[in-house]
Amino acid sequence: MNFGEILDSAVTIYRRHFGLFLKLAVVSLSIPLLLLVYVGARFLGSFVAQTPSVGLVLWAFPIVILYYVASLVLTAGTVRVISESYLGRTPRLRDALALGLSKIGSLVLVGLGKGIILFLVAVGVGIVVAILAALAKSAGAVAVLLMFVTGVVGAWLVVFVACGYGVTTPVVVLENLSSSFDAFGRSWQLTRDFKLKVLALGVVAILLTISLPSLVFRAIGSAVLPSVPALGVPLTALGYVLPLILAPVLAAVITLMYYDLRVRREEPSTFRCSASSWGSSERYGAPARPGGAAGLAAARPGRSVRAAPVPLGDGS
Numbered sequence: 001m002n003f004g005e006i007l008d009s010a011v012t013i014y015r016r017h018f019g020l021f022l023k024l025a026v027v028s029l030s031i032p033l034l035l036l037v038y039v040g041a042r043f044l045g046s047f048v049a050q051t052p053s054v055g056l057v058l059w060a061f062p063i064v065i066l067y068y069v070a071s072l073v074l075t076a077g078t079v080r081v082i083s084e085s086y087l088g089r090t091p092r093l094r095d096a097l098a099l100g101l102s103k104i105g106s107l108v109l110v111g112l113g114k115g116i117i118l119f120l121v122a123v124g125v126g127i128v129v130a131i132l133a134a135l136a137k138s139a140g141a142v143a144v145l146l147m148f149v150t151g152v153v154g155a156w157l158v159v160f161v162a163c164g165y166g167v168t169t170p171v172v173v174l175e176n177l178s179s180s181f182d183a184f185g186r187s188w189q190l191t192r193d194f195k196l197k198v199l200a201l202g203v204v205a206i207l208l209t210i211s212l213p214s215l216v217f218r219a220i221g222s223a224v225l226p227s228v229p230a231l232g233v234p235l236t237a238l239g240y241v242l243p244l245i246l247a248p249v250l251a252a253v254i255t256l257m258y259y260d261l262r263v264r265r266e267e268p269s270t271f272r273c274s275a276s277s278w279g280s281s282e283r284y285g286a287p288a289r290p291g292g293a294a295g296l297a298a299a300r301p302g303r304s305v306r307a308a309p310v311p312l313g314d315g316s
Contacts, residue, residue: 006201006260010252017081021248023093024081028074028100029244032067037240039063071247072107073100076173078251083174099173106172106180113181114165121161125154163195164188166202170258190261198257205253209246214239 014021039059077096084091129151136143167190168183177183191198218239225232 003197003200006253006256007204009256010205010249013082013085013252013256014249017085017091020081020091020093020096021078022245024077024096025074025244025247027093027097028070028077029067029247032063032070033240033244035063036060036067037237068111069104069108071251072111072169073097073104074247075169075251075254076100076103076107078248079170079173079255082252082255103173106183107169109180110168110172110183113184114162114168117165117184118158118162121158122154125151125157129154159199160195163198163202164191166191166195166198167254167258167261170255174258190258190265194261194264201253201257205250209250210243213242213246217242 077100080096080099081091084095129147132143132147132150136147165184165187168187171177171183171186171190172180175183175186177186216239217235221232221234221236221239223232225236
């Protein structure tokens with residue numbers, strides 16, 4: 001699937017299973033989001049912008065960590081919903097949550113490892129830029145230009161590495177790995193030559209599902225809050241709640257991107273589904289069921305199904 005088809009398919013899946021995705025998002029993300037609303041209410045308690053304090057950071061940091069862990073459960077559950085839908089089975093909230101919770105340890109380890117890698121890359125870039133900044137005092141404009149170029153290249157290096165590890169979560173959820181950390185090499189292999197596509201999809205999906213809706217409603221709410229509190233408070237609250245409602249779209253984009261990368265990288269035989277695991281005899285190239293992810297790509301005239309999801313086992 002191309003860029004637009006992945007986004008379109010993710011939205012279509014979200015629309016068809018909106019009720020289930022909403023329940024999954026509420027169960028997974030409601031606690032961290034409520035905590036964020038509480039912290040935000042404390043921060044904006046006087047309705048006047050305040051300078052972030054150490055106390056606010058200490059409050060927000062563990063909540064952000066909790067939100068990240070909850071989002072991993074949501075992503076894993078979304079993978080289960082998409083795969084069940086494709087195989088013509090009825091997705092259930094219990095199965096989605098069971099899979100997400102069973103994978104939480106591996107997902108946290110991989111997420112932590114990814115964070116450490118990106119942090120080390122950023123630190124290395126920062127050290128080089130700091131050295132060049134010290135040299136710039138004596139070397140003049142040339143060193144300043146070199147420092148700027150190094151900063152740009154370093155920033156791109158961080159983004160490049162992040163894109164290379166962009167599908168570690170679906171790899172952990174969908175594939176049988178001898179070690180959780182094998183997901184790094186696997187993700188890098190799948191994203192080879194496609195990192196720009198991963199970056200573009202990630203940026204667009206985050207803007208559409210998290211950043212823009214939240215910022216727009218919170219900005220409108222803050223603007224009307226002093227004059228019309230009865231309208232400003234609900235709009236501000238909606239700005240915090242919308243990421244919860246739209247979070248499954250981002251997870252669906254990541255999942256479909258993983259499937260698309262596998263189609264481009266691997267032989268058809270690797271996508272055969274296990275009848276013993278899923279109770280289905282579907283194989284690569286078989287007609288997709290109407291509700292499935294592959295069926296969405298094949299629904300348009302002249303389009304054929306190219307892959308089936310990898311079996312997830314019994315979801316335990």
